[in-house]
Amino acid sequence: MDLKRIIAFNLTGLLLLLSWALPHGLPWTDLDDRIFWAFNQWITPENGLWDNLLALLNTRFFDAASFGVMGVLFTIAMRRDPRPDRLRRWFGIGVTMLLTAGVIAIVTNKAITYGHPSPTRFFEHAARLTDIVSIPTKDSASNSFPGDHGLMLMIFAGFMLRFADRRTAGWSIAFVLLLSAPRIMVGAHWFSDVYMGALSIALLALPWVLCTPVATTMTTLVQRGLSRLPLNR
Template sequence: MLKRISAYNLAGVLLLLSWAVPHGILWIDLDDHLFWLFNAWISPENPHWADLLAVLNSRAFDAISFGILVLLFTLAMRRDTREDRVRHWTAIGVTMLITAGIVALITNEAISYGHPSPTRFFEHAARLTDIVSIPTKDSDANSFPGDHGLMLMVFAGFMLRFADRCIAGWSLAFVVLLSAPRILVGAHWFSDVYIGALSIALLLLPWVLCTPMAEGLTRAIRQSLPRLPLRH
């Protein structure tokens, strides 16, 4: 158990060190290159691409993203063969929400560093909101760490711990797919997600998922649910 936690934590520390020393030059170059690569496509000459990006970064698509996670969660529950699977997965869901809240709280309280999104950092960057009429998000005053990506990683971590390989694999795929729109539009740097969010996930989640903590809290919550009208 401790070996697994140490391995994940070491990966998180090394990831942070690769960003901080020496001055994160490799990640800075990658961030700049990827931003300008994607930003070049945000133009009135590519109206269909601009509209698609606007939709993918809208509040409506955030709701769709949440729906995708709910669907994966439901599939994970249905593929479970135990008799009390509804009660069991309800308890997992509550444990996951508690963990996500604590991770968000620790992140907000412990991390004082922040920086603006690339669309705010670069004065001459193309802004999606200047091109489309669809209400959308293309910038952030503080985009580090990528909170959207971090919550996706919390979900994927729980699926890796409790679901089968198929659901876990899809959960990992959706971390990439559902966090990509923010990067494509310039609301986040690449490193906001794959340095900031990923390093936090590697440092914090193993202490919940690789120890008896998640299983114990899930068991305690499940035992508190017998009077609810839950059927297998």
């Protein structure tokens, strides 16, 4: 158990929460407003190409593509693993990651009673992409806190940081930024939904899985359960 890392990550997560909750903390509200309007001003009928691109980046197809990107990175990490039983090992890592994501999602939904609408619903005169384009897209949410899409990306990146090589882990972090950006750019999420809400949850929860024997023990158990199956290495 790496207690120092757990404490460091947990303290960072708590500081993020405090910076948002305390009256004299960091100006998240002002930052959220500035980022939202910086992108929202470009959503106009005159910017047809940009509107359609932004709409495509917030469709279910793009969400599926995001999972595809994670699948590619997961496969690359597995192929770069020099261990002879890497297939079983990474299957165990994948199962552990999915279980972790599921438990965090359930606990988050039950434990967090606070919520707020997305900026496109909060601001009465905000430009709505769905009023401009014909592409079925997501540009609003009745409750956008915390950023669930960003949280899932962060969980994946956390597991890559723990188990993958440095290059793959670095790409995973980069894709957290890239793949979470469209939701913020279109106004379906506030900036703080992702980089305060989702990030603080990840910093508080993931270290107790990845910096303790929990992840490796679960992975080993799955790996042993597959030991009798005729899988190619």
